[in-house]
Amino acid sequence: MADASPRTDISTDVDTDDKNQMFDRGQYGVLVASDSSDRSKDKSDQKSLRRLAQNREAARKSRLRKKVLISVWKLHVAGARVRVEENDSEQASLLGNERSSRMLAYVQQLESSRLKLTQLEQELQRARQQGIFISSSGDQAHSMSGNGAMAFDVEYARWLEEQNRQINELRSAVNSHASDTELRIIIDGILAHYDDIFRLKGIAAKADVFHLLSGMWKTPAERCFLWLGGFRSSELLKLLVNQLEPLTEQQLLGITNLQQSSQQAEDALSQGMEALQQSLAETLSSGSLGSSGSSGNVANYMGQMAMAMGKLGTLEGFIRQADNLRQQTLQQMHRILTTRQSARALLAIHDYFSRLRALSSLWLARPRE
DSSP, X not given: OTTHHHHHHHHHHHHHHHXXXXXXXXXXXXXXXXXXXXXXXXXXXXXXXXXHHHHHHHHHHHHHHHHHHHHHHHHHHHHHHHHHHHHHHHHHHHHTHHHHXXXXXXXXXXXXXXXXXXHHHHHHHHHHHHTEEEOTTSSOEEEOSSXXXXXXXXXXXXXXXXXXXXXXXXXXXXXXXXXXXXXXXXXXXXXXXXXXXXXHHHHHHHHOXXXXXXXXXXXXXXXXXXXXXXXXXXXXHHHHHHHSOSOOHHHHHHHHHHHHHHHHHHHHHHHHHHHHHHHHHHHHHOSOOOOTTSHHHHHHHHHHHHHHHHHHHHHHHHHHHHHHHHHHHHHHHHHHSOHHHHHHHHHHHHHHHHHHHHHHHHHHTSOOO
């Protein structure tokens, strides 16, 4: 029994040592495994970081490539747009070349007219200082006490400028619904201004009646409708009837009677002019056709010229009567119409003649082949 106990103790010690060794080995294995796991985890983290860095770099390069592509595309689009604009500009230039040339010619015509007017005023001033009159044709110069045709052209240009100002004032008053009293004041001023041009024409007729009859102080389009140095009252009333509607029966009757009386007066003056022309032609064509050096022929020639000069003197009377008819027509029209109708009538008359002048400017500035 005693021998068995020590063996048992030895066995127990051995077992205990073995267990300790096994425990140590287990701990070591666990430590080794743990260390291996840590190293593996570190490697995995490093790999993830490298992959993340690679992804970031790839994304950066992708964004850079995208920016480059966008820039290239924008440059391409801009270039295409520039080419389109250049083509459009070239086409517009080709299409608008004729229009531009016309407008340029029109502007040059206006500038030329302005320069001519300035030159005309300067020549008139010199003529007044020297006491002579230079004819508008430039063929001759002779002493005159009056202003003459050139003076009338200058005065008419000033009259036209003042009329434009008055008409603009009237138009503004009508558009702003001014009172009848205000409109009446402006209308009276415009009618008085028309009286001024008739007075100026009377002075010019004494200086050079042919200048007024020829209408050289008017534009080409206005000359087409010229009658004895001005407009036909009857034709002007026809144009105004449609512009003044609605008219009362009494107003319509008054305008119709005024138109008929104006037409009759115009016919009488036209017949008188025809008779004068025929008489003048007969006077100049009468007489013998003998030797030009004979005293009889010289006397006959002088007699013919004296008779012709006397007949030409009646031209001034025709111009004066025609202007009186025009002046009376405007005054009678004003009496028939209301204040606002008179304002519309004056605006319509001015617009009509303004369009004729504009038509003349466009005609003179037209391209010529």
